[in-house]
Amino acid sequence: KPYHLDSGGYGAKGAKRRGAKQPARAGREPRQRHTANARERDRTNSVNTAFTALRTLIPTEPADRKLSKIETLRLASSYISHLGNVLLAG
Secondary structure (H helix, E strand, O other): OOOEEOOOOOEEOOOOOOOOOOOOOOOOOOHHHHHHHHHHHHHHHHHHHHHHHHHHHOOOOOOOOOOOHHHHHHHHHHHHHHHHHHHHHO
16 A cells, blocks of 8 residues: 555554554443453452451561562561571571
């Protein structure tokens, strides 16, 4: 296709524009998608519950400070290493 300027003044060779949305599908979303969304919500809830439980086991200063997920993982790793060293040292 010939080179031309699109409405934004940018050159294009007749290709589809990036980010162009496909037309909305008529009707309901398939049941499979709803099921997948429900599974993902359950998985996310499970992960968040596990992080909450882990946060209660890690000593922090101040004690009521809510750690981010990455802080929780890093401090848990550090704390486990510290406890291992305490056991080795007797």
